[in-house]
Amino acid sequence: MRVLHAVTLHSPSHAFGGPVRVALNLAEGLRERGHEARLLALGEGFPDPWPTSVEGVPAKLFPARRILPLGFSGMTSPALLASAGRLVRDADLVHVHLARDLVTLPVALAALRAGKPLVLQTHGMVDPSGKLLAKVLDAVAVRRLLRGADAVLYLTPHEREGLDAVVGGPLAGAVRLVNGTPAQEGRPAPTGPPRILYSARLQARKRPVDFVDAAPAVLAAHPDAEFVVAGPDEGELAAVRARVSQLGLDGRFTVPGALSTAEVLAELRRAHVYVLPSVDEPFPMSVLEALSVGVPTVVTHSNGLARDIASAGAGRAVTPGPAGVAEAVLALLDPAENAAASRAARELAAGSFSMDAVLDTLLPVYEKALR
Structure with a gap:
């Protein structure tokens, strides 16, 4: 199975935090089980040549452009947007780590248009909001995606309630999926000053x-x-x-x-x-x-x-x-x-x-x- 994981941004500083870590952990785990998993994201802060893989996961990173003063929500890449249709068609399933931004929303919409199986995972990033931009994006894209996806993954009952509120009713296809972490070597018994x-x-x-x-x-x-x-x-x-x-x-x-x-x-x-x-x-x-x-x-x-x-x-x-x-x-x-x-x-x-x-x-x- 060829799975495309789309997330907003990857950088050497791990500025986007948990969703990237989750995407990488899932992709690594899928590859260990014999599936083909790839990462799609904006990139920022890498020296040339840019990486073509992240922690062993093949990755397609597009240079980020900040077009609006809205933090991560104001970042995008014209090249990524132009390539989104082709990239989702090359996958058997598209797993989007969805936020209200100009990366994951267009990729998810491209998957929906292409008729590709679509799984959304929101990481608490799509919640009820009174902000004007959130209301516009919800009306234009977010509700359509949440209703049209084959599955929507949520972390907590609180997040599920928020997603129901965004779509205006019980969300079909919602599945609870906790975050996981790869097994690690335990720390030695601590010594020295606390x-x-x-x-x-x-x-x-x-x-x-x-x-x-x-x-x-x-x-x-x-x-x-x-x-x-x-x-x-x-x-x-x-x-x-x-x-x-x-x-x-x-x-x-x-x-x-x-x-x-x-x-x-x-x-x-x-x-x-x-x-x-x-x-x-x-x-x-x-x-x-x-x-x-x-x-x-x-x-x-x-x-x-x-x-x-x-x-x-x-x-x-x-x-x-x-x-x-x-x-x-x-x-x-x-x-x-x-x-x-x-x-x-x-x-x-x-x-x-x-x-x-x-x-x-x-x-x-x-x-x-x-x-």
């Missing part, structure tokens, strides 16, 4: 400043603790740096910027605790990666993985804000607590969020669409 890691986009909703503000309470009990704030900047880097300086903690914080996949895994294997203090996070891949390596994890209650983490004992779910984060980190720095949570994290990732489990759900969806 090392606390944040590795995600530096974006307001992800609250990296809460991570910084939790540090003084942790340092009061562990004066040698080290903190890492890694990830591409989406508007919060200046605030993070300013807050670190205001607290006089420049010597305790490392801010390395965007990391490659290998660098993220290396940081996770050094970390005592992983923290993602964001709110309304649907199903973060960074948390799944931390769990797969065996890093006890702190999330807020509105995180889509909060209940799983708390019930498994793989970390802590807390009320948003630095006080809850600090309290949870301190609890998980206890050696016995850390070791138990680390084992639970590995078991949770391998049992509930393995790529085999995800593909066992996805492949019957593909087969039904092909029929």
Whole structure:
């Protein structure tokens, strides 16, 4: 089976975050099971010559052009748009990681026009919105695609409710598909000063400043603790740096910027605790990666993985804000607590969020669409 995975943007800094990681994980898993899976996306920030594969997955990347001041939604490529019809015709099935943008919407529409089996996965990116542009895109394309797709994959009941609201009624062909993560080598038992890691986009909703503000309470009990704030900047880097300086903690914080996949895994294997203090996070891949390596994890209650983490004992779910984060980190720095949570994290990732489990759900969806 030839499957085309279309996603908005791939870059060395992983600026588009989780949807690209999901697309790559699914494509890699499909290829391991004998299928042909390819990636289609805009590209940005690559030196010449541009890559023709990403982590072993064949990829067609088109140079991104920013035509509107709307972040990722304002990016497109005339060459991609001109090639979309041919690219979808070359596939047996088209799997679009759908957002309200000028990449995934045109590719999905091209698949619909070509009569190709079409699977949409929205990653929480298509939700009810009062913004004028969202209303226009919903009227022109989004509702048509959601109703016309052979399947629409959603992460959480909350996301499903939002999709129903967008289309104005119960969505046919909706299937719950959780994110998965490939099996990883577990981290060694942590040694040295406590090392606390944040590795995600530096974006307001992800609250990296809460991570910084939790540090003084942790340092009061562990004066040698080290903190890492890694990830591409989406508007919060200046605030993070300013807050670190205001607290006089420049010597305790490392801010390395965007990391490659290998660098993220290396940081996770050094970390005592992983923290993602964001709110309304649907199903973060960074948390799944931390769990797969065996890093006890702190999330807020509105995180889509909060209940799983708390019930498994793989970390802590807390009320948003630095006080809850600090309290949870301190609890998980206890050696016995850390070791138990680390084992639970590995078991949770391998049992509930393995790529085999995800593909066992996805492949019957593909087969039904092909029929």
